[in-house]
Amino acid sequence: MEFRPVTKKGATKENVAPASPSKVGLLVVKTANQTIEDAKLQAIPNALCGNFWYEGEVSILFADTNVGKSILSVQIADMISRGDARGVFGCQAKAQYILYLDFELSDKQFEKRYSVDYQKHYLWDKRFLRVKINTAFTDFDDFEKQLFFEIENLLVETSIKILVVDNITYLKMQSTESGKEAMPLMKHLTRLKHQFGLSLLVIAHTPKRLNPSSPLTFNDLAGSKQLSNFADSIFCIGRSNQEPDLRYVKQLKARSCAVSEEVWVCRLEKQHNFLGFNFLETNFEQNHLKPKNEAKNELMEQVSKLRDDHPDWPYQKIADEAGTNKMNVKRILDRLKL
Known part of the structure; x- marks a missing residue:
């Protein structure tokens, strides 16, 4: 007969391990030691973009209009598709397929950005897959539901594990500046992460800043509180006051490394047929803000x-x-x- 310790009513049961759950439910209980043993069987996450974004994370990159958030996100995606580990935005993971949902640029705008006057085009790796909205088929009763349905189908069909969404406003017909609209969206993206084992980079925007002389913070992210709570990592781009083409990249949140006190200063420039961020130095944000x-x-x-x-x-x-x-x-x- 199985031994069952007897305790008085209200007494604490000591040294009795909880029974294993008999069915799969919402909560999973296991000891801290078992958690470590299970974690040992999982691969160590590789950096997908320097210290800014790691495998298995939902990361958010945000900036004001015309600062270069789409330019940097394409650069990151290009490096992931090649497994290019060079520089501060380098990818430490092996080269792999990536889905880039581009809801910003037309095909011709994309061509202009990555060519020399529509000639001598930049040659992309075959693993870089760019996804566009088919404008002939957008008349659905529930556009958001249909969009997520087709994204999930793409993930199932391709087995791709890395997804970039440029930008978040196209996933919701309503504004994502309020937490009320941002929270269900982030819940949906987090569910996709766990369901498909994804690494997600979501491009977001910032409303007009109340004070351009103050540092960038979570408050500059539209829908800041709800979006930042669900994200594993967050980084942003600021416009330097020193020169028109200078930008700085700032880390705001990280779970896989320490958050840097300095920013990464870059020059936004087109080198032959590729428009991108060229890293110059690390510096303090205050040196790049307006007096x-x-x-x-x-x-x-x-x-x-x-x-x-x-x-x-x-x-x-x-x-x-x-x-x-x-x-x-x-x-x-x-x-x-x-």
Whole structure:
């Protein structure tokens, strides 16, 4: 007969291992030692993009419009398809197929970016698969549901384990700037990660920044709280105040390494037929931000011009256009007596 320890009502059972679950459910219970033993059987995650993104992670890259987030994400995808380990954005994993969902550029725009005046085109690795929306078949009752359905079918058919989504706004018909819309989207992406063993890079945007002299933070990510909670790693791109073509890449969140206190300074340039980020040095973000007085004067000039051009606009409309808040607009106009 199996021995069963007897305990008094309310007493704690000591040294009794929990029974193994009889069926698969929501919760899985195992000892910490068993967790380690199971983890030993899994491969150590390789870096897909330097310290910014590792295998098995949902990573978010965000930036303002026209800063270069699509350019960097294509560069990352190209290096993954080749297994190119060089540089700060290098891929330590073996060369492998990657699905790049490009909802930003037309085919002709893509050709122009990676050619010399539509000649002498850049030659991509065959593992780089670019996915576009078929504009002839977008009249569905539920566009989002159909889009995710076809993405899942692609993953099943190809067995590809790396997915880049450029950008997140095309996965939701509503804005993802609110947590209410961002949370179910991130839950869906996280489910895909676990279901297919994916590594996901999601490109997102930032609303107009209230203060360009302040460092980039989670608050600059649209839908920041919900998106950042579900992501394994987050990095972003800022525009340097030193030169027009300088950018810096900043790490905000990481689970596979320590978050750097410095940023990676790059020059956005086209070398022959490839537009990309050329790493220059590491530096401190503060050295690339606008001085506070300069940013303040620029905002005052912008608000003043908007009031002159649109005298009937309310404070909120001016604030939205200037990338600030209503109270700042009121203070500036009161000071200028406009």
